Amino acid sequence: QAWLGVMGGGQLGRMFAQAAQSMGYQVAVLEPSDDCPAGQVAQRLINAGYSDGQGLDVLAAQCFAVTTEFENVPADSLSRLSQHVFVAPDAHGVSVAQDRIAEKSFFVGCAAKSGVQPAPHKVIASQADIDAIGDELLPGILKTVRMGYDGKGQVRVRSREDVRAAFDSMGQVACLLEKMLPLAYEVSVLTARGADGQSVVYPIAENVHRDGILFTTTVPGPNVSDDCAKKAQAAAQAIVAELGYVGVLCIEFFVLKDGSLVVNEMAPRPHNSGHYTMDACVTSQFAQQVRAMARLPLGDVRQHSPAVMLNILGDVWFSDETDATREPAWDQVLALPGANLHLYGKDDPRRARKMGHLTFVAPTLAEAQQQLNAACAILGIAP
Ligand code: ATP
Ligand code: MG
Ligand code: MG
Numbered sequence: 001q002a003w004l005g006v007m008g009g010g011q012l013g014r015m016f017a018q019a020a021q022s023m024g025y026q027v028a029v030l031e032p033s034d035d036c037p038a039g040q041v042a043q044r045l046i047n048a049g050y051s052d053g054q055g056l057d058v059l060a061a062q063c064f065a066v067t068t069e070f071e072n073v074p075a076d077s078l079s080r081l082s083q084h085v086f087v088a089p090d091a092h093g094v095s096v097a098q099d100r101i102a103e104k105s106f107f108v109g110c111a112a113k114s115g116v117q118p119a120p121h122k123v124i125a126s127q128a129d130i131d132a133i134g135d136e137l138l139p140g141i142l143k144t145v146r147m148g149y150d151g152k153g154q155v156r157v158r159s160r161e162d163v164r165a166a167f168d169s170m171g172q173v174a175c176l177l178e179k180m181l182p183l184a185y186e187v188s189v190l191t192a193r194g195a196d197g198q199s200v201v202y203p204i205a206e207n208v209h210r211d212g213i214l215f216t217t218t219v220p221g222p223n224v225s226d227d228c229a230k231k232a233q234a235a236a237q238a239i240v241a242e243l244g245y246v247g248v249l250c251i252e253f254f255v256l257k258d259g260s261l262v263v264n265e266m267a268p269r270p271h272n273s274g275h276y277t278m279d280a281c282v283t284s285q286f287a288q289q290v291r292a293m294a295r296l297p298l299g300d301v302r303q304h305s306p307a308v309m310l311n312i313l314g315d316v317w318f319s320d321e322t323d324a325t326r327e328p329a330w331d332q333v334l335a336l337p338g339a340n341l342h343l344y345g346k347d348d349p350r351r352a353r354k355m356g357h358l359t360f361v362a363p364t365l366a367e368a369q370q371q372l373n374a375a376c377a378i379l380g381i382a383p
Pocket of ligand 2: 148149150265
């Protein structure tokens, strides 16, 4: 039987595996930790590091195509796999997306085609770079170049002295200073591109973050104008074409108070803000990834219902500061109309850990939002 492979065993790998299995594939997961969300559902777990040559060879021998659910897999591993098996996304796309400096230069380089620029920024690799920071970049945010997520690896800075302290705290490795922009709201655009160069773009999603972590995604976005949506979707399609990308990719944008659009970052994989597609679109982002890597026609991206997605963090298991013993009242949540609960099989809830998500679909957005508020009340989440 036909096997698909995925690098990484987190919840994105799990939902990918489930989509692949529902289309008749068997799934092999390569992941160093032995108890992982994707490993629980896959037909095969290859327990090896992301750059373990033997593990990669086993994955390549088993599968006819391999993808990644984790943007920080070494690009060299994807290159090695690609000598034996079709790999999507490829090492190039992933290496740009996993390095904030490469990503920002790429966005600048294709701004003429995409019509959008990233935030003003500067690479900070030495004390001399700090001395040379122009006033126009402050206040700003100093970000690590690699491995940052959920706002980790970021320090807000008001002065050159703040930058110096933050740069020291980050171990004086190259960082990226970005100007702090006046955000009105944040949006993301999910796209998929096939090996034949055809691409599709999902409806634009409006995202609310809390403590640096995605809190809700609402589609259609209550603040998003048609003009903004068209511009962001066109930019996303220009960006994937320019990258020569194959697979699902999500691009985050900022909409500023003056209405202008700024490109922030991209994830070379299905994305948390695209989870609503599982319940509200004809083709989910995971099924779309399966199609792209199996070189099948891309699926219909049409959204059939307004939707609101809420991330379920470990916090809802805590009845007090220390005790993670309360079982959330899923029975009450699931009694709400339009509720779709997705839990990732993680059995040790920790604060701020993504344990699952909940998507409400309804005939109108207002109804979906009302049910989401009711779920927040049941779960003890401030709306
Ligand atoms: P993710 O989990 O989305 O990968 P991340 O850690 O890679 O997050 P960013 O998305 O770059 O980091 O930033 C996290 C959040 O910080 C953004 O969603 C936005 O709310 C805020 N932010 C980042 N850069 C800027 C900026 N230049 N100006 C204003 N706010 C910003
Ligand atoms: Mg990021
Ligand atoms: Mg982000």
